[in-house]
Amino acid sequence: MLLTPQSQAPRSRRRKTAAALLASAVSVCLLAASAPVVPLGVGDRLFPYLGNPGYDVTSYDLSFAYPGSNSRPLRAVTTIKARTTADLDRVNLDFAHGTVDSVDVDGEPAGFSTAGEDLVITPQEAVPDGTSMRITVRHTSDPVSAKGRESGWVRTTDGLAMANQADAAHRVFPCNDHPSDKAMFTIRVTTPKGLTAVANGLPAGVARSDGSTTWTYRTHHPMATELAQVSIGRSTVLHRTGPHGLPVRDVVPTRDRKALEPWLRKTPAQIAWMERKLGRYPFETYGMLVADASTGFELETQTLSLFERELFTESAYPEWYVESIMVHELAHQWFGDSVSPRTWSDLWLNEGYATWYEALYAEVRGGKPMRDRMKAAYGASDGWRAVGGPPAAPKAPEPGRKTGIFRHNVYEGATLVLYALREEIGSAAFDRLQRAWVGRYQDGTASTADYVRLASEISGRDLSGFFKDWLYGEKTPPMPGHPDWKPQASAKPAAPAKQGAPAPGAAR
Incomplete structure (x- = not known):
């Protein structure tokens, strides 16, 4: 749920005079129509x-018409259903890198303008608090990156695929582009004959006419825009x-189908392995x-994880390593997708747990002990914190870099926190905590504070001091049970590999 301002007394939908609304919980003011x-x-x-602020999206209906070239804009229609949580004379959507042709609010034409990377909509009548509204935007969606800004x-x-994490979904379609506001999605894609379109969720129809095909997909669970x-x-x-009986579907370049099959058929067993734990x-x-495509990362888009072809075709990658990266993205379906971060500072929970299971699988399949990996991480941790900040307080990214917060501190550095927690509370409590976390917050959002409270509840002790040191300290605390582990005093701070990926072919 989106944190929004407390409501005022209802106003008439026809009232358009300027009026101050209550400040939101994040100290953002909603502006009346006469304000800038x-x-x-x-x-x-x-x-x-x-x-x-000011509304909670319940659903997106996205329609894209692909022109047959990935260098030309797609024609698109985005319909958003939302419920207001404050009186709104204007509605701000996140949208940049596209041309808006028209906007309707509840079927009536609405005015619109831009401010920064927002599309600011002025409906004919103000929308009161507690009202359902439907916004339809007809626009283009441009796959060519703008100067200094990566497209999603x-x-x-x-053809095309999407990689919207962390802040690029609004460069593809108008939206409330923050993981705290999850919604249901219907996605329609029209392509020329000979092309195939696939999206999140399950198929909901295929229609063919005049040399084109329209493919429709629907999610059965709420999803963040970045996924x-x-x-x-x-x-x-x-x-x-x-x-x-879980349906498993893979989407691969037709010419590579045979070569990729040995990797694809591993997925059901990996799901079963994860289910035994979570x-x-x-x-x-x-x-x-x-x-x-060359992205420099793999990505946990919900129900359909994105992988670079070369991860599976490059002979330099050992089999156990490739499988562990597959498990990393699978683990994200629980950590990050089903349980989404309430703020981007909570990213350590996504990446820390995904890397945790990546490391466990590498231990099982590749004989790479988790303990050795964590000892090495401990040695480098102070350097990672210097470069990227503590795990739960990462440094801000460079403007326009969607990969800018994906540094070592939220991968191995966050996994190190989880390892320390297991050493502190014991394996049995740690395992109960993981299951409780993904069960209690399934299909929702959760914060670091929520995790600290749950860990304290499961362990039967106050862990706030432990987490304060491990998640927010400039220096890495002593590792419980391993007094011999020492930071590498002479090590230089590690720079992020591939702007956020911790290793070649790395997972995000």
Whole structure:
């Protein structure tokens, strides 16, 4: 749920005089129609202008028409259903890097302008607190990155895919682009004949006419905007069955189908391995989208994780390593997708746990002991904190760099925190904590403070001091049970690899 201002007494929908609204919980004011048009945000420490106060999105309906070239803008229509949580004379959406043709609010034409990376909409009548509203924006969606700003689209050799994390969804479609406001999605993609489109969720229809095909998909669980995925290309969709009948579908370049099959068929067993540790997989389907593109990362888009083709075709990567990266993205379906971060400073919970299971799988499949990996991480941790900040207080990214907060401190550095916690409270309590976390906050959002409270509850002791030191300290605290572990005093601070990926072919 989006943190929004407390409501005032209702006003008439026809009242358009300027009036101050109550300040939001993040100290952002909603402006009356006569005030200057400005970008708003929910006050995220790392991305202060992402998200918008005053409403909670319940659903997105996205329609894209692909022109047959990944160098030309797509025609698009975005319909947003939302419920207001304050009186709104204007509605701000996050949107940049596209041309807006028209905007309707509840079927009536609305005025619009831009401010920063916001699309600011002025409906004909103000929308009172507690009202359902429907916003329809007709626009373009440009896959070509603007100067200094990365698009959320990834151009592949034969089409497109999406990589919106952390702050690029609003460069693809108008939205409330913050993970604290999750919603249901319907995604429609029209492509020329010979191309295949796949998106998050399950298929909801295919319509063919006049040399084109429209593919429709719907999610069955709420999703953050940064996790949206659309694949367009000369692709083959492969189907298999996972645990308890779970539909598993993979999307691969048709020419690589045979070469990729040995990797793809590993997924059901990996899901079963994760379920033994965490409980039932949290979504309606899962699978891998293998894209012929160079991104420098893999990405946990909900129900359909994005992977670079070269991860599976480059012989330099050992089998255990590739499998552990597959498990990293699978683990994110629980940590980050089902349980989403309430703010981007809570990212350590996503990446720390995904890296935790990556490391456990590497131990099982590759004989790489978790203890050795954590000892090495401990030695480097002070350097990571110097470069990227403590795990739960990462330094802000460079403007326009969607990968800018994905540094070592929120990967191995965060996993080190989890290792210290297990040493502190014991394996049995640690295992109960993980299951309780993904169960209590399934399909929702949660914060670092929520995790600290739950860990204290499960362990039966106040862990606030432990977490304060490990999550926010400039220096890495002593490792419980390992007094011989020492920081590398002479080590230089480690720079982030590939602008946020901790290793070649790395996971995010």
